Amino acid sequence: MEDTALKAFRYRLSPTKAQTALLETTLVLCQRLYNGMLEERKGAYTKAGKTISAFDQMKALPEVKEVLPEYAGVNAQVLQDVAKRLEKAYKGFFRRLKAGQKAGFPRFRGRDRYDSFTYPQPSQNSVTADGKHVYLPKIGNVRIKLHRPYEGKFKTLAVKREGMGWYAVLTCEVPRAAPLPATDSSVGIDVGVTWFFVTSDGEYCENHRLFQASSKKLRVAQRSFARKPRKNSNRRKKARARVAKLYRKTARQRLQLHHEEAKKLVFAHDFICHEDLNVKGLGQGNLSKQIHDVGWGQFFQILASKAEWAGKRVVAVDPRFTSQRCRVCGHTERGSVPDIFELRLCWTGNP
Known part of the structure; x- marks a missing residue:
């Protein structure tokens, strides 16, 4: 068994109006990029039979920023994570297809169905020393409510929108806890x-x-x-x-x-x-x-x-038949649930 494990900590954010606008803009741009990358993959395979990888799309991000300057206001690693998210959707599709399950090809995402973006390599000092702010690159120090302490080393930092609220999800690498004392039950x-x-x-x-x-x-x-x-x-x-x-x-x-x-x-x-x-x-x-x-x-x-x-x-x-099997004597009455009187006889051990 590994000595460490990943554990997620979720906290409420209280951004200012200006920061909320930046968060909304980042989500919209990531959603458009996701749809554009999906369209590129579909078009390349349909027209030329060519498969485009996430690495190919990440290499093309500087060209995207030259054509669309608004993407310069989004952290580079956040944009790269969009390509990784699409790659994960494709891998899930092929895995389900191979297993004979209902596959579900990756779909285009509307604004209401794209509610998070991720910093895959956050700084270990993302949360300020006083525990009142978290630093989001290209957005700034956003007020955070640490209702419980986090622990371990930061692995990813995701920002998620739920309704009108914003949340930070800190995924940390923590030591695996010692097993609880045995109860023999x-x-x-x-x-x-x-x-x-x-x-x-x-x-x-x-x-x-x-x-x-x-x-x-x-x-x-x-x-x-x-x-x-x-x-x-x-x-x-x-x-x-x-x-x-x-x-x-x-x-x-x-x-x-x-x-x-x-x-x-x-x-x-x-x-x-x-x-x-x-x-x-x-x-x-x-x-x-x-x-x-x-x-x-x-x-x-x-x-x-x-x-x-x-x-x-x-x-x-x-x-199957677990609701019709007596837990004491093991008898299975498939037609109906055993009578309470019969169960009482099993519990007391009477014939």
């Missing part, structure tokens, strides 16, 4: 929509139904948004921002719940099993809204990540 969890999950020890985790709790406010905001048909009006933009804000709040509440519950399981058990569910397929059925609300896929990812850091083990098992 194993547990299986069964996720659902009535309860978030039920453990094999008989513990129940409540399903808070966060989306349902915010549905009334969301319904009002969506109706207000639908009553504004002019696409470029300021009122429509504000109404859309209100809807997006409600969705973000629900998503953050769900993310916090998943982190808290995953942490409890990892601290309490050494070995954790859960069903290897096809969450995407289940989300297309009659209970799609409830399944998307509970967010099983995100929870499983967070649980596996925390377990790896803590030196614990998480295993996904075949979900």
Whole structure:
């Protein structure tokens, strides 16, 4: 096992009006460059059968700056990272194509679908000594809220826009933490929509139904948004921002719940099993809204990540008949869930 690992720290930025304008301009220019590079690749292969690499496109960036002087106001490494991002999209396309999956060829990005840019080699002194500002080349010192301390060596610095807010994501190389003390405990969890999950020890985790709790406010905001048909009006933009804000709040509440519950399981058990569910397929059925609300896929990812850091083990098992198999005697009743009386007999050991 490696001695170091990568860990991301996300902080809120408070740029001035001038800095916000520069951030917006940088995003727009990166988005246009991404689309231009994608068009160049497609055209070269379609017309001449030639494949253009990310290195070829990075070498051509000085010529782009001569033709389009506005790109001189964007950090050179940020522009190079745009080519690397497109290269990553192509590699993902060919990997999925080779694996027989739904490939999804790289697409052109609109302004609303390009929300971040990255400094791939940030200075180790990017954050000021007082912890109140972060230096972004070509933009300046931007005020940052360090709500928790970061650690390790900076590897990348990404700037991301979410709604009307801006965030800095510091990816750091940190020493791998020592494993947590062993508890000699194993547990299986069964996720659902009535309860978030039920453990094999008989513990129940409540399903808070966060989306349902915010549905009334969301319904009002969506109706207000639908009553504004002019696409470029300021009122429509504000109404859309209100809807997006409600969705973000629900998503953050769900993310916090998943982190808290995953942490409890990892601290309490050494070995954790859960069903290897096809969450995407289940989300297309009659209970799609409830399944998307509970967010099983995100929870499983967070649980596996925390377990790896803590030196614990998480295993996904075949979900077939797991709800009809007695955890004590191993009997499987495929027709229906075993009767409570039968389970009680297994638990007590009576014939």
